[in-house]
Every structure is written in C-alpha cells, then in structure tokens.
Amino acid sequence: MFRRHGVAETTGEQIAHAAGVSERTLWRLFRSKEACVEPLVSVSLDAFTEVLRSWPTSVELGEHLRAAYVVSPEDLRAVLAVVRMSRDEPGIRATWLVLHERAEPVFAAVLGERLGLPPDDPTVRVRAAAVNAALRVLTDDLAWAAGADPSVLEDTAAPVFDSHRERLAEELRALTELPARRL
Amino acid sequence: MFRRHGVAETTGEQIAHAAGVSERTLWRLFRSKEACVEPLVSVSLDAFTEVLRSWPTSVELGEHLRAAYVVSPEDLRAVLAVVRMSRDEPGIRATWLVLHERAEPVFAAVLGERLGLPPDDPTVRVRAAAVNAALRVLTDDLAWAAGADPSVLEDTAAPVFDSHRERLAEELRALTELPARRL
C-alpha cells in the first residue's frame, strides 16, 4: 500500500482493515505507521546476521558469505522495495537506519569473539558498525539496480545479486582483515 | 525542554512559545518535533566535515584530526545531551542516524578524491559510511562518558575528550589506510 499510494496517503485505518485487525490492535503491534515495514526489513537483516553467526573460524568472511548469504526472491523483493521507497520517504529511511543500527550488537558479538575482545570494546563496535555500514550501502545500491531493472530479482542467482554479494564479500574481507590495534 | 521534561511531554505549542514564534511557523521550520534538535547535532557533524575538508594530502588523517578536530564546549554539551537522550527516545535516535547518513556524501567526496575514484564509487561510499560509523559509535561513547561525569565537558581539552579524539584518530587511521581494491 505504501508503494502504491505513498506513505502519507495510506492511513492507519486502511492498513488495519487490510490486515484484518482493528486500528487499536494495529497501534499495539506497531508503534508507528512506518514501523509496519520493520518485519520486511528484518528478514534481510536476520539473514545476514545468520551468516555472521554461522561463520566458521577457519574461513574468511568473504568466502563464507558467497556460500551462505541467501535470501529468497520474494523476501528480497519486499526488502528492496522498502529500501527504494526510503529514498523519498523520510520516515521509512529512518526506520531502515534504526533497524540497521539495532543489528550492530549482534555483529559486535561475533567480531568480538573473533578478535578476542569483549563485544563492548569500542574498536569492536566500530568494526561492527563498519560492517553494518557496508551492508547498508551495498543493499542500497542493489535496491537501486533492482528499481531500474526489476527483472534482476526474478531469481536469487541473478547476476546483479551475485555482483552485489561479490562486492559485499570484497568490502567485508577488507574490513574484517584489519588488524585490531589496542588503543 | 526535551531533556527536562522528555520529548512526549513537550508539545509543539510549548516549543513555539519558547522560541517566540507561532506554532504554524515552527512546523514550517521543522517538519517534526524531533527535527528541532537537528541544528544542535549539525554543529558537531559540520565540525567533523570541516576537518575532512581541510585534510592536507600529505598528512595522515589521524594526525590531522588531533590538530583540527575542535568543538566548542557549549556546542559539545548540547550535542552530547541530544545523543544521550537518543538512548531512550526513538524519535531522537532516528534523527541522529538520519543526520549522520546525510553527511556521508561529503565524506565520500573527500575520500574519493584521495583514492582517485569517483565519489559515487561503491567502495568509496562504503569507506565513507565506515568513517561515519566510527564517528557515530565513538561520539556515542563520549556522550555516555559525559553523562556519567558531566565535569569532563567543562573544557574541550578535558582528558575524556582527548581520549575520544585519540580513539577516533586511531580508528580512522586504520580505515583510511585500507588500500582500495577495485572489484
């Protein structure tokens, strides 16, 4: 509905009706209209989080990503639609950024363990935030590419998605191979 | 007012009255209640942007930062108060993140020139986002430290601020010294 008519033009009443619940219940489930897209975005973030969690010690992150980073085409379409909307809809942009930041502690936990540092170590959290930023920027790029040519999303194995994953692997390799210096 | 009574308890009418303008004018100047803190945050982001802009080619970023990254104590206090609030106030957190992201293109322009790459190159933008993330995480830490002991802000030369700048210099050195590999 957001995509079709825009966020401002979609009322909470319409959303609630379409979802088959009362408006009152809607506001209990989501604290704002924009927050209704959170489950869609979470799918993608959770997928990446799972990649990190299942990252074997012996493997370089880029390699692992190439093997394990998979999102179903339907989910991917939904996420990228949200990301594309976020260019014009400040509220959507804000939730996208907030959700991304919310994933950082998980990233920090994984990276901290790798580096032998506590997850709340500033260096670890900066690295986690950098990984997060790479994921955000490149997902944004993918959303743009998918907007220009929706056919790239008909299959997760589409070349554009491969190239996205490849870029991500490359950037993460660089970031995670950085030696952690103590301050 | 946000700090004293909380965001929810502060009405637009109160803000407008305190600012000496009508409520109608307030909504013309800021598109939301939370957006009213944007000028405060911008001061700090602009200061960092200026550091980047004035970064001499021959100097390593960490070094330049130590010399040029200065924010007046009053401004710093205001910014950190906002950042501290953002822990409990989701609306403030969102504006803080959005403002940070908005600064990224400038970072990308500077880094792109350094690396001899166009500012819209994905690698460049990932680096810019990483620099941005480092600034955000460490500013957040500083806000936390300042909240625990407000005396650290009585002078920009306070040890806690020095240590903040030092951490930032170290993290940025690592990030900006990364060789840029073409994909």
Added chain:
DNA sequence: CGTGTTTATGGCAGTCAGTGCCATTAATGA
C-alpha cells in the same frame, strides 16, 4: 517615491496518528 511582487509569518480549521481506559472474549492453568 510609488507600486507590483515575492517572502515570512500568523490564524484557523481540519485530518489523522497514536494513547488511555474500559469491556469483551479467548486462551491457559490448577
């Protein structure tokens, strides 16, 4: 100086997101 034209501001009415409170019903558990 006079006059037409932006530009900034306020007033007012209206919409709608979101909340508090209470009632109802469904699930759960002893």
Added chain:
DNA sequence: TCATTAATGGCACTGACTGCCATAAACACG
C-alpha cells in the same frame, strides 16, 4: 469448572502537522 491472564476491539481524546487564507514586511524596479 472456575480463576486468571493475554489478546482484541470500541471509544473518546490529545496533539502533531497541513492547507488555506490574510497580513505585513522586505524587495525590485520604473
């Protein structure tokens, strides 16, 4: 079977924000 808790809805209400119009100040230009 009954007591308790959790989930949902209805309703009234606050307040953020917008559209529209009026006013006045700043400005451009003859």
